[in-house]
Amino acid sequence: MSEIRKHYFLPEYCIIAEERSKRPSDFAGPSDGSEKSSSESCVFCGGNEEKTPPATVVYNEGEVFADTEEKRVSKWDFRCFPNLYPAVSPAPSPPGFHGKGLETFPGFGFHEIIVESPVHGKKLKDFSDTEISGLMRVYKDRVCHYAARENIRYVSLFKNSGKAAGASLDHTHSQLIALPVCPQVLERELKVIREGQKCPYCALLETEKASPRFIHENSKFVAFAPYYSIGPFEVWILSKEHISFLGDFSPELLSTLGEILREVLRSYAKILGNMPYNHMFYQLFETPEYHLNLRLLPRISTAAGFELNTGIYINTVSPEKAASYLRGDE
Ligand SMILES: [Zn+2]
Ligand SMILES: [Zn+2]
Structure with missing residues (x-):
């Protein structure tokens, strides 16, 4: 127990x-x-x-x-x-x-x-x-x-x-x-979200849609390598619509989410082969201020002493470079 x-x-x-x-x-x-x-x-x-x-x-x-x-x-x-x-x-x-x-x-x-x-x-x-x-x-x-x-x-x-x-x-x-x-990681985010005027995820979506970190999009979602990436080839998938909980997803949102997740995984396979990875949903129920996001992290690097000591991750692949590989530019 x-x-x-x-x-x-x-x-x-x-x-x-x-x-x-x-x-x-x-x-x-x-x-x-x-x-x-x-x-x-x-x-x-x-x-x-x-x-x-x-x-x-x-x-x-x-x-x-x-x-x-x-x-x-x-x-x-x-x-x-x-x-x-x-x-x-x-x-x-x-x-x-x-x-x-x-x-x-x-x-x-x-x-x-x-x-x-x-x-x-x-x-x-x-x-x-x-x-x-x-x-x-x-x-x-x-x-x-x-x-x-x-x-x-x-x-x-x-x-x-x-x-x-x-x-x-x-x-x-x-x-x-x-x-x-x-x-705590979600509580901390929520505190900052509640202090602001606008949802920071909606704001960062606007930035990343037109940035060198953009990877894929469909009618409902955008996939990008986040500016703040804790490891090589980290990807976030964000819905264009502000929505906080998977429970509120329509059938169309579910199928477009599946499509973009599969597209990111196919891009990973082309560049990284059969690499180990995690995907994780960040979402809250009964908390409409939150903006659901799905994060993918290939497990290429290991959090070592410095990362555990400081919470500051050293990432050897810039998200700009990662995105250009995942888009298939090079
Ligand atoms: Zn939002
Ligand atoms: Zn089996």
Whole structure:
């Protein structure tokens, strides 16, 4: 069982989750490992449903089903189930006492796996229009499901792809962790947003649309290498419309979001091959001032002593250069 611990004197949190050290890893080498495991041994593959906890929901051709303890649904496009090695849990043990003045909370929350395809080795960049927009709909549904739960203040939706990006299994999947606290990084942004006259994301979108950092756009979204980039080839995807939460996305916004995400991943593949990366949604519910954004970060460089010490990242590829590569200029 895990605990959420607050920093000695700052509004920052960490999660102590010793259970997670038992999780399996199917990686051996330094690559992203996609060649390492096979569909026979992979617990996320279609046909191996019995090897995971029962699905909370299964999507098949747009319809929604659920597993039972006795029987798993075997035909599915997307499959969501509780993480077997969760960082937080719906019924945590009471937290321990660790010292006077130290704040500890039960490790309450939900930790879900979203398997994005029954097919082993499939990559998001190769998804069809139906598959990628279907995945965006699953993202929306699952985020809404957990945002509506009592005592949940933040829903983190992210993808780890490749070992260096934190994936312990290589079959394509995303994860969702719903928390009873709002992370400091978003609280800090929100404070600044509330102090200003205009949404800073709407303002920076205007700047970046016409900058050397612009990469792609479609009718609803713009992708660019942010002026403040913490690592090589970081990309942000911003909606042209001010919208704070995936739950408010129309079907058209979902499909255009999927399209631009896939386009960025295809650009990455051309330049960087099969590199490890994370994508992460920044969004808040019941907070219309916020402007949802999706950030992608290839895990090419490592945050080392200086970065951990200062919070200042040294990035060896300028976002201007990164954008010109990703646009296909050179
Ligand atoms: Zn698999
Ligand atoms: Zn905005």
